[in-house]
Amino acid sequence: MNDQATSPGCPDLETVSAFFDGELEPDETVRVHLGACPDCAKRLADYRTIRGIVSRAVASEPDPGMNERISAYVRAESAGFAFSAPRERDFSDSRAAWFLRIAALFVLGGFFVYLLTDQMHMNRERTGRLHAAVSGAPQTSAHPVSVPETGAGAGDYVRARLVSNSPSERRYAIDIDPALIPAELEGIPEHERIPVPFLSGTDDGAMRRIPLHGDPAFDAVRMLESIRRDLAALDVPGVTVDTESRGNSLFTTIRLESAGMFDMSMTKADGLFELYLMSGDAPADEGPMFLRFEFFCE
Amino acid sequence: MEQEQKAREDALLKAFRSGDDTAFDALIGMYSAKLYKVAYALLGSRQDAEEVVQDTFLRAYRALRTFRGESSLETWLHRITLNLARNKYQWNRRRGEGLNVSLTAGDDSDGESGAENEQDVPDRRMEPDVVLEQDEIGTNIMKALNSLPDNLRETMVLRHVNDMPYELIAQRLDCKVGTVKSRLSRGREMLRDYLAAVGILPSAGGIQQ
Numbered sequence: 001m002n003d004q005a006t007s008p009g010c011p012d013l014e015t016v017s018a019f020f021d022g023e024l025e026p027d028e029t030v031r032v033h034l035g036a037c038p039d040c041a042k043r044l045a046d047y048r049t050i051r052g053i054v055s056r057a058v059a060s061e062p063d064p065g066m067n068e069r070i071s072a073y074v075r076a077e078s079a080g081f082a083f084s085a086p087r088e089r090d091f092s093d094s095r096a097a098w099f100l101r102i103a104a105l106f107v108l109g110g111f112f113v114y115l116l117t118d119q120m121h122m123n124r125e126r127t128g129r130l131h132a133a134v135s136g137a138p139q140t141s142a143h144p145v146s147v148p149e150t151g152a153g154a155g156d157y158v159r160a161r162l163v164s165n166s167p168s169e170r171r172y173a174i175d176i177d178p179a180l181i182p183a184e185l186e187g188i189p190e191h192e193r194i195p196v197p198f199l200s201g202t203d204d205g206a207m208r209r210i211p212l213h214g215d216p217a218f219d220a221v222r223m224l225e226s227i228r229r230d231l232a233a234l235d236v237p238g239v240t241v242d243t244e245s246r247g248n249s250l251f252t253t254i255r256l257e258s259a260g261m262f263d264m265s266m267t268k269a270d271g272l273f274e275l276y277l278m279s280g281d282a283p284a285d286e287g288p289m290f291l292r293f294e295f296f297c298e
Numbered sequence: 299m300e301q302e303q304k305a306r307e308d309a310l311l312k313a314f315r316s317g318d319d320t321a322f323d324a325l326i327g328m329y330s331a332k333l334y335k336v337a338y339a340l341l342g343s344r345q346d347a348e349e350v351v352q353d354t355f356l357r358a359y360r361a362l363r364t365f366r367g368e369s370s371l372e373t374w375l376h377r378i379t380l381n382l383a384r385n386k387y388q389w390n391r392r393r394g395e396g397l398n399v400s401l402t403a404g405d406d407s408d409g410e411s412g413a414e415n416e417q418d419v420p421d422r423r424m425e426p427d428v429v430l431e432q433d434e435i436g437t438n439i440m441k442a443l444n445s446l447p448d449n450l451r452e453t454m455v456l457r458h459v460n461d462m463p464y465e466l467i468a469q470r471l472d473c474k475v476g477t478v479k480s481r482l483s484r485g486r487e488m489l490r491d492y493l494a495a496v497g498i499l500p501s502a503g504g505i506q507q
Contacts, residue, residue, distance in 0.1 A: 058339030
């Protein structure tokens with residue numbers, strides 16, 4: 001498969017494909033070319049053939065009785081399911097609160113990764129940055145931690161604060177400031193705040209490999225130990241964490257007692273790993289979900 | 299049209315939340331067929347598709363009270379369906395179950411739902427060899443689709459079910475429109491190569507003179 005059409009002067013394949021779907025901005029040059037070029041005409045003809053046979057192959061109408069079966073199934077499976085108003089709980093017990101705590105711990109773990117990798121760099125440049133970094137009193141500075149851009153969780157309501165600054169360690173505390181919780185959550189009872197209300201299909205139990213810093217001076221053992229320590233400190237009802245070190249890898253399994261309670265996303269930017277566990281819209285009685293990670297050093 | 303659907307959806311949601319259980323049946327009626335088509339296209343089995351749609355509505359039934367409406371209900375339901383279908387597909391694959399291709403009625407494992415269906419059953423006016431050929435093409439295209447990486451397969455399926463526009467596919471898959479564009483292009487080229495290799499597109503890839 002080529003990324004480019006085969007003849008010089010032909011538009012790239014994405015353009016041809018989008019033109020075929022009628023999703024291309026009007027472009028007379030492209031239109032004229034596709035009308036005149038035999039190679040592109042052939043490609044478009046093939047796309048039409050593919051569309052036809054794919055559409056036929058995947059077409060199916062539901063059985064006429066399906067809706068009744070769904071309705072009966074839903075009622076039977078939900079018998080006894082509580083639809084009354086949720087019991088009032090303190091914010092500290094709410095799913096949103098647990099999400100924030102878990103997110104904070106993971107972000108903290110991510111910061112450790114960042115800080116320790118950064119520390120290795122500083123060690124290599126000991127005469128410069130490191131000295132400057134410890135010459136003053138411990139600073140307090142806010143580092144906004146991005147949360148996903150979509151959903152009600154958008155915003156910077158988790159902040160990291162530099163609380164310790166020494167030659168051997170810089171440590172951040174994670175603050176969750178209720179005042180920073182997005183205004184769009186206001187008016188919604190605290191116990192019903194759900195940061196990101198959709199499922200993201202992460203309950204497949206697959207191992208996610210997270211590469212860490214590849215610098216030769218990188219202290220893998222120390223970094224993995226700090227992650228392990230942070231995860232071991234995770235004390236959230238319904239969440240248990242097991243870790244096992246093997247070589248330069250730390251295998252972590254996080255068990256969430258209810259698959260429906262959380263979604264997860266992970267991002268990596270500028271050496272900072274951010275893992276978010278988010279409460280989901282799914283019901284809380286779907287059995288456990290396992291999140292498995294391997295933090296490894298390249 | 300979209301506004302009408304949204305208004306109806308809102309009214310049904312409100313009714314359901316205030317205790318009118320029949321409103322949920324109306325929501326099933328609004329969306330089940332669309333969800334079924336997507337699930338079927340991804341799984342190739344009527345039984346699996348119906349199970350996925352059932353579970354989608356079960357989740358929705360339990361969670362609708364707290365549904366915040368940041369995406370449309372239809373988008374939310376589609377995402378649940380896609381996730382469930384994805385999980386079932388992986389599960390089937392891990393168990394080594396072959397692909398079910400329901401080009402003819404009753405070849406599915408679900409005897410109950412083997413009712414003849416205009417779009418599932420080859421046109422009986424066709425000659426037997428034409429029917430066989432159509433079956434073979436259908437089997438090959440399903441194999442070809444299943445040879446694609448999951449993200450390409452899902453994007454191709456959404457495009458070919460109801461001619462879903464790029465923007466809607468992007469919403470359903472929670473990705474960018476540019477990603478959809480790229481996936482469709484790659485998916486088409488991979489299918490083109492595959493179908494050329496099995497002789498369904500005899501001259502595909504034969505741009506070389």
